[in-house]
Amino acid sequence: MYARRDIMKGAATLPLAAILADPLLASAAAAELEDVTLKLDHGKPITASVIFPEKTPAPAVVLVHEWWGLNDQIKAVAADFAREGYAAVAVDLYGGNVGKTPDEAQRYMKAVNPVEATETLQKWIAWARDNDKTTEKLGTIGWCFGGGWSLNASLAAPVDATVIYYGNVAKKADELKALTGPVMGHFADKDKWINKAMVDGFIEQMKLAGQPAPEVFWYSADHAFANPTGARYDQEDAQTAWKRSQKFFADSLMG
Structure with a gap:
């Protein structure tokens, strides 16, 4: 039986989607991360x-999981960020719970205390900024449930770049004035929840807040199109969105 280290060595040249779609590879990538505990x-x-990446200090990226919870898939994305030269912090807003079914995921999502979740993200952003292995630059990224919380995090603490994948962006101009960096959003035109009306409203509220226009991209896909383990996965759109996100972070955090 191969050690996880050997598995990841062999997978080093694979695209991220291939790792995320294979439970064994995702688990091996997730095992590269270390758990850190703070207190509210x-x-x-x-x-x-x-x-952390091999070369430090490095800019940091805070990742917020989908409604499933902090599973191996999200940890594998964090590992990929490290390979790209970022310190990656995959936050757990479910207290260790991971949904195995949609009903479980919905239950865990509804149990999230917004005040505690906001403080949790503030704590991890501060921890990442104060770490001697990081630079002063930090971004956030999240998917679905985590997409909305990626934006919330950037409203609650100084963040240099925010990426949102089909997350709730229903915010008012007064709230959006707190943003301190650019925003990129990836949305699906078949999404019944995070729809064009919501996103258009977000763009208008950003304008009213005096913020730079967000970089918004629409894909001919459905909600969760970037998750290779889901039925709505769209490989081409997922790869395009990922390349755009990586360039956005490189431009915002690496310079």
Whole structure:
């Protein structure tokens, strides 16, 4: 039986989608991360899975998981960020729970306390910024449930670049004035939840807030099109969105 290190060595040249679609490869990539625990102000422990690149100090990226929870897939994305030269912090907003079915995922999502989730993200952003292995640059990225929380994080703490994958962007101009960096959004034209009306409203509210126009991209796909383990996965659109996100972070955080 191959060691996980050997598995990842052999997978080093594979595209991210191939790793995410294979449970064994995703698990091996996830094993590269280390769990770190902090505490909220009232003492509740919070955990994130963290990985640093070979060369430090490096810019940091805070990842917020889908409604499934912090699973191997999201950790594997964090590992890919490290290979691209970023310190990656995959935050857990479900207290260690991972949904195995849509019903479980929905239950965990509804149980999230918005106040605690906001403080959790603030704590991890501060931790990442203060780490001696990071530079002063930091971005956030999230998918679905995490897409909305990627934006929320950037409203609650200084963030240099925000990436949103089909997340809730229903915000008012007064809220959006808190943004300190550019925003990129990936949305699906068949998405019934995060639809064009919501995104158009977000663009208008950004304008009213005096913020730079977000980079918004539409794909001929459905919600969760970037998840290779889901039925709505669209390989071409997922790869295009990922390349755009990587360039956006490189331009915003690496310079």
